[in-house]
Amino acid sequence: MVLYALIGLSGMLLDFAVYYLLSSLVGIHYLIANIISVILAITNNYLLNLHFNFRTFNRIYRRYITFLMIGLAGLVISSVMVTLFIEQMAIDKITAKVYSIVFVVIIQFLLNKFITFRE
Numbered sequence: 001m002v003l004y005a006l007i008g009l010s011g012m013l014l015d016f017a018v019y020y021l022l023s024s025l026v027g028i029h030y031l032i033a034n035i036i037s038v039i040l041a042i043t044n045n046y047l048l049n050l051h052f053n054f055r056t057f058n059r060i061y062r063r064y065i066t067f068l069m070i071g072l073a074g075l076v077i078s079s080v081m082v083t084l085f086i087e088q089m090a091i092d093k094i095t096a097k098v099y100s101i102v103f104v105v106i107i108q109f110l111l112n113k114f115i116t117f118r119e
Contacts, residue, residue, distance in 0.1 A: 007048040008109060012101050015041035019097050030086065030093050034079055042071030054117040066116045074104040 015037045022033035046067045050056065056063065078100040085096035 003053045004049065004109070004113070007045055007053055008105055010048065011041040011045040012105055014044050015101060016097060020094065023093060030082060030097075031079055034082055034097070035075060038071065038075040038078060042068060042075075045071075049112070049117065056117055056119070063116055067112060070108055070111045070116065074108045077107070078104050 018037035018040055019033050022028040023030045046064055081100040082096045085091040086093055
C-alpha cells in the first residue's frame, strides 16, 4: 500500500510539474496542458505499478487499457473541475489543478485497486 501511494505521488508530481511547465512557462492553454500532463502521469503510474507494486505480468495489454480508461475518465473529471474552478469560481489555474488532482487520485486509486490489478 505504501508503494502504491508513492507511485501515485510520483504521478501527481509529474502531472503537476508538466501542467505547470506547459501552462505557466510555455503558455499552452490550461486544458491542453491538463490533457498532456494527465496522459503522461497515467502512463508513468501504470508502468511503475506494473513493474514494482503489483508485479502482475499477465494480461498486460488488457490491464493497460483498463488503467488507461480509468485514467481518461479521471482526465475528463479533472478537466471539468479545472474549468469550473477557473471560469466559474475564479480560482487561479494552479490551485484549481491541485484541487482536481486530490479528488481524482482518490477515485482512481480505488478503481485501479479493485478493477485493474485484481487477480
